[in-house]
Amino acid sequence: MSAAIETLWTRKHLLGLEDLSADEINTILKTAASLKEVSLRPIKKVPALRGKTIVNLFFEPSTRTRTSFELAAKRLSADTINIASSSSSLTKGETIIDTVNNLEALKVDAFVVRHASAGVPNLIAQHARASVINAGDGAHEHPTQALLDLFTIQEHRKKIAGLKVSIIGDISHSRVARSNIWGLTKLGAEVTVCAPPTLLPVEIERMGVQVTHDANEAVENADVLMLLRIQHERQETQLIPGIREYRLRYGIDAQRLEKAKPDLLIMHPGPVNRGVELDSFAADGKSSVILDQVTNGVAVRMAVLYLVIGAPEGTPLEGAVV
Ligand code: CP
Numbered sequence: 001m002s003a004a005i006e007t008l009w010t011r012k013h014l015l016g017l018e019d020l021s022a023d024e025i026n027t028i029l030k031t032a033a034s035l036k037e038v039s040l041r042p043i044k045k046v047p048a049l050r051g052k053t054i055v056n057l058f059f060e061p062s063t064r065t066r067t068s069f070e071l072a073a074k075r076l077s078a079d080t081i082n083i084a085s086s087s088s089s090l091t092k093g094e095t096i097i098d099t100v101n102n103l104e105a106l107k108v109d110a111f112v113v114r115h116a117s118a119g120v121p122n123l124i125a126q127h128a129r130a131s132v133i134n135a136g137d138g139a140h141e142h143p144t145q146a147l148l149d150l151f152t153i154q155e156h157r158k159k160i161a162g163l164k165v166s167i168i169g170d171i172s173h174s175r176v177a178r179s180n181i182w183g184l185t186k187l188g189a190e191v192t193v194c195a196p197p198t199l200l201p202v203e204i205e206r207m208g209v210q211v212t213h214d215a216n217e218a219v220e221n222a223d224v225l226m227l228l229r230i231q232h233e234r235q236e237t238q239l240i241p242g243i244r245e246y247r248l249r250y251g252i253d254a255q256r257l258e259k260a261k262p263d264l265l266i267m268h269p270g271p272v273n274r275g276v277e278l279d280s281f282a283a284d285g286k287s288s289v290i291l292d293q294v295t296n297g298v299a300v301r302m303a304v305l306y307l308v309i310g311a312p313e314g315t316p317l318e319g320a321v322v
Contacts, residue, residue, distance in 0.1 A: 009307040016141035017182040031303035049078035052109040059085040059115040072301035146179035148300040161188030166218035168194040169228025194218035253279040
């Protein structure tokens with residue numbers, strides 16, 4: 001275990017990074033750094049959340065986030081229940097709030113919520129006695145993804161302040177981009193977003209980022225390159241001429257990486273659409289930290305769960321992790 005961490009955390013919910021201070025973000029990252037070694041033990045379990053019950057409420061598909069939250073909860077000894085909307089009574093006309101009220105009657109401690117509509121985790125938080133953690137809501141926020149991205153950058157670069165981070169892809173429809181922009185700028189990184197004009201929100205500069213439509217420029221200046229897939233499921237009209245055109249202008253391949261910095265980090269939240277935003281050369285190459293992001297997701301989600309439902313204010317983490 002690393003040095004004692006006094007928890008600077010008083011929040012009941014984690015709904016996004018927009019509202020968090022740099023100190024709060026750093027508290028999560030430091031707690032995750034202490035918890036990461038639990039996953040390297042032969043017996044990957046500590047008693048920090050023994051007796052707590054966590055419900056994963058996923059109204060949208062997920063591979064990484066749902067699995068990672070479940071593993072994080074189990075490694076902290078919490079009981080977990082997974083509910084997918086397709087197999088719940090939501091299909092019989094029950095409202096989300098009624099579903100939540102019924103689950104609360106079973107004395108649960110936290111809901112981890114993913115939903116295709118922005119604001120659903122906030123709505124549940126207004127009604128629930130239990131804590132709510134946003135696991136991705138529409139194009140609004142995906143706070144734990146951005147936290148694991150920050151953790152991964154810090155692990156590889158030992159800092160975040162002053163780094164140049166370029167985010168290339170469908171910025172308009174990306175909750176990952178929004179949460180990362182909040183987190184990266186609060187911790188002092190310089191963020192550039194790069195996309196065709198039709199995939200950029202109007203006035204995105206007001207979030208404190210630079211804008212370019214030139215992928216070569218975004219690559220050449222970057223210490224960290226984050227790629228995003230085109231989120232066809234959130235687009236109501238065709239916003240680009242075609243995938244082939246997009247790949248030619250914005251896809252990352254060996255040629256586009258020729259002028260990149262030698263120590264560039266390539267990141268992607270997944271799922272990757274190989275051959276569109278990222279060629280296999282880049283996705284699997286020496287600069288890629290994509291699978292490190294997945295690994296770090298467990299430590300970061302352990303930290304979030306511990307801080308939100310397990311840590312009395314001011315207690316050192318060491319007491320809970322033995
Ligand atoms: N990055 C991410 O949210 O992946 P999943 O959709 O698989 O959870």
